[in-house]
Amino acid sequence: MEQFFTQLTNGLAVGGIYALIALGYTMVYGVLKLINFAHGDLFTIGAYLGLTLLTSLALTDHIGGIAGILLLAVMAMGLVGIIGILLDRAAYKPLRTSPRLSAVVSALGASIVLSNTVMLVYGPSTRVYPQGLLPSQVFYIFGLPVPVMRFIILGASILLMIGLYVFIQRTKIGTAIRAAAIDQDAARLMGINVDRVIMLVFFIGPALGGAAGVMVGLYYGQITFTMGWTYGLKAFTAAILGGIGNIPGAMVGGLLLGVIEALGAAYISMAWKDAIAFFVLILILIVRPTGLLGERVAEKI
Amino acid sequence: MKPAAGQIRKTAYAAIILLWMVAPLFIGKYWTDVLNNVAIYAVLGLSLNIILGYGGMFHMGHAAFYAVGAYTTAIVNTAWGVPVLWLMPAAGLAAGLFALVVARPIIHLRGDYLLIVTIGMVEIVRIALINNVFGITGGANGIFGISSPSVFGFQVNSIVAPAHYFYLVTAFLAITIVLFYLLENSRFGRALKFLCSDEVAAQGSGINTAGYKLAAFVIGAVWAGMTGTLYASKMGFISPESFSFWESVVMFMIVILGGSGNIAGVLLGAALIIGLPEIFQGLQQYRLLIFGLALMIMMIFRPQGILPPKPRSYPIDKLEKNEVSF
Numbered sequence: 001m002e003q004f005f006t007q008l009t010n011g012l013a014v015g016g017i018y019a020l021i022a023l024g025y026t027m028v029y030g031v032l033k034l035i036n037f038a039h040g041d042l043f044t045i046g047a048y049l050g051l052t053l054l055t056s057l058a059l060t061d062h063i064g065g066i067a068g069i070l071l072l073a074v075m076a077m078g079l080v081g082i083i084g085i086l087l088d089r090a091a092y093k094p095l096r097t098s099p100r101l102s103a104v105v106s107a108l109g110a111s112i113v114l115s116n117t118v119m120l121v122y123g124p125s126t127r128v129y130p131q132g133l134l135p136s137q138v139f140y141i142f143g144l145p146v147p148v149m150r151f152i153i154l155g156a157s158i159l160l161m162i163g164l165y166v167f168i169q170r171t172k173i174g175t176a177i178r179a180a181a182i183d184q185d186a187a188r189l190m191g192i193n194v195d196r197v198i199m200l201v202f203f204i205g206p207a208l209g210g211a212a213g214v215m216v217g218l219y220y221g222q223i224t225f226t227m228g229w230t231y232g233l234k235a236f237t238a239a240i241l242g243g244i245g246n247i248p249g250a251m252v253g254g255l256l257l258g259v260i261e262a263l264g265a266a267y268i269s270m271a272w273k274d275a276i277a278f279f280v281l282i283l284i285l286i287v288r289p290t291g292l293l294g295e296r297v298a299e300k301i
Numbered sequence: 302m303k304p305a306a307g308q309i310r311k312t313a314y315a316a317i318i319l320l321w322m323v324a325p326l327f328i329g330k331y332w333t334d335v336l337n338n339v340a341i342y343a344v345l346g347l348s349l350n351i352i353l354g355y356g357g358m359f360h361m362g363h364a365a366f367y368a369v370g371a372y373t374t375a376i377v378n379t380a381w382g383v384p385v386l387w388l389m390p391a392a393g394l395a396a397g398l399f400a401l402v403v404a405r406p407i408i409h410l411r412g413d414y415l416l417i418v419t420i421g422m423v424e425i426v427r428i429a430l431i432n433n434v435f436g437i438t439g440g441a442n443g444i445f446g447i448s449s450p451s452v453f454g455f456q457v458n459s460i461v462a463p464a465h466y467f468y469l470v471t472a473f474l475a476i477t478i479v480l481f482y483l484l485e486n487s488r489f490g491r492a493l494k495f496l497c498s499d500e501v502a503a504q505g506s507g508i509n510t511a512g513y514k515l516a517a518f519v520i521g522a523v524w525a526g527m528t529g530t531l532y533a534s535k536m537g538f539i540s541p542e543s544f545s546f547w548e549s550v551v552m553f554m555i556v557i558l559g560g561s562g563n564i565a566g567v568l569l570g571a572a573l574i575i576g577l578p579e580i581f582q583g584l585q586q587y588r589l590l591i592f593g594l595a596l597m598i599m600m601i602f603r604p605q606g607i608l609p610p611k612p613r614s615y616p617i618d619k620l621e622k623n624e625v626s627f
Contacts, residue, residue, distance in 0.1 A: 102604045105600050
């Protein structure tokens with residue numbers, strides 16, 4: 001029971017991180033019908049920028065631990081968001097009218113460029129986040145241990161997700177994003193600046209990914225330049241699991257995948273942990289390609 | 302004007318073939334080995350080209366089939382001492398069967414979904430190899446002591462004499478080029494290209510699209526599996542590292558950058574992507590960065606690759622004499 005509970009909380013914390021990354025995939029896919037392969041690398045950049053800001057600005061010393069980390073996360077999010085917009089300008093904007101698969105290949109190229117830029121700037125070895133920034137206490141619920149860190153990670157990702165959901169559902173700009181996702185041409189006719197919407201999507205998605213990067217750094221304590229690929233694929237699986245293009249779907253899919261993976265690693269096999277997500281991915285695409293919350297759309301001919 | 306252009310092309314091809322054949326006599330062991338790698342990747346690129354170039358299926362897990370072939374060879378050779386070259390058909394068969402089982406349920410997936418599923422497939426295969434699946438793959442260390450190929454009793458050791466191996470792999474490359482050229486111009490090749498350019502129209506014309514796609518997958522896999530035999534016998538040892546996702550990316554880039562759907566384009570792609578980094582060794586650490594940029598720039602300015610296939614022509618004078626078949 002205790003092991004189950006430990007794995008469950010671990011899975012939820014990691015799942016929250018997957019969900020944040022998955023939101024970036026799903027938002028871009030919703031508006032552009034493009035798998036942004038470079039999204040995982042934007043997440044990596046977020047983790048590295050977080051580390052740089054953490055060590056160079058020493059914010060946590062000046063204004064206290066939690067406030068310092070919050071400020072730092074916001075800065076990292078903004079920077080990654082700007083990189084996201086630049087990425088769109090360089091790799092995807094020239095290909096808006098080309099066949100979709102050209103854009104996918106370009107995305108793959110962009111992914112290689114970003115991850116190797118990180119390697120050239122920060123070096124190929126694993127980098128370590130300073131420890132002890134988040135409280136490491138453990139509190140007990142009905143005698144079952146819950147590390148505070150997991151609680152904070154899950155809480156932060158849920159807060160960000162709720163924020164995004166309210167923004168998308170309740171604001172005028174959010175409505176514009178939803179309209180552009182449904183039908184770009186119609187949205188344009190209604191006076192929506194679709195280019196601006198795409199720019200915004202390429203800011204918000206990567207910013208959330210950047211936040212997830214900082215969280216992984218704080219949670220696991222170490223980061224590598226190749227981690228974006230694995231996290232990206234898993235988050236993409238989460239997006240598919242929930243139904244790609246569907247924002248609540250990405251949240252549900254992320255948490256679900258995190259829990260499946262943690263429980264699978266504990267009860268099936270630790271060595272096969274990384275393969276579990278891929279099995280889920282293949283299974284869901286074969287059985288229900290629209291995902292759990294996706295709507296079935298007939299393919300247009 | 303036209304015959305002259307054709308003449309120049311033929312002369313150029315003949316000169317390249319001649320240069321390729323005599324190259325090991327003039328360059329050292331190291332560079333011969335580079336050419337061996339170029340040849341191996343050229344065959345791999347050509348086998349992927351059947352799936353990606355003619356079939357238009359975005360398959361990024363080709364290293365999985367290559368791995369199945371190489372491991373089949375390594376396991377049978379080290380366990381029972383069967384000569385490696387005899388294992389080539391077995392390796393091809395194993396990879397083909399694997400492709401048949403794996404590709405069957407995913408063949409209907411649309412472009413980018415297929416891409417992501419094949420990435421998942423190659424990762425699962427790599428993790429399975431590391432985890433020493435069935436207790437026969439040797440785990441993360443891989444398998445050692447694979448014997449070198451022997452042709453009519455003549456030992457071809459790629460480490461002692463890369464030039465000998467060069468002619469072996471060149472022979473395989475030549476056979477591959479001829480067979481795939483015939484395949485490209487066969488009823489099968491035409492059907493594949495048709496369904497690649499317009500699947501609905503192809504289906505409407507009575508082409509069994511799912512069947513053809515699956516067949517393309519299996520043919521590509523069989524060839525990659527046989528190339529796996531060559532690779533295993535060249536290295537003498539194999540490990541999961543040699544079949545990572547990046548291997549698949551390299552093959553993918555060879556086809557896309559060279560010119561998907563065109564044999565000459567794929568050969569050029571292999572020479573550029575495998576050969577060029579050896580020439581610019583000072584830039585070794587920027588290699589992937591440059592390839593990534595090249596992919597982005599090519600997609601914007603020349604998405605069809607450096608040497609795209611020429612549109613198929615049906616000369617009217619030959620048509621009337623019934624020399625061209627449909």
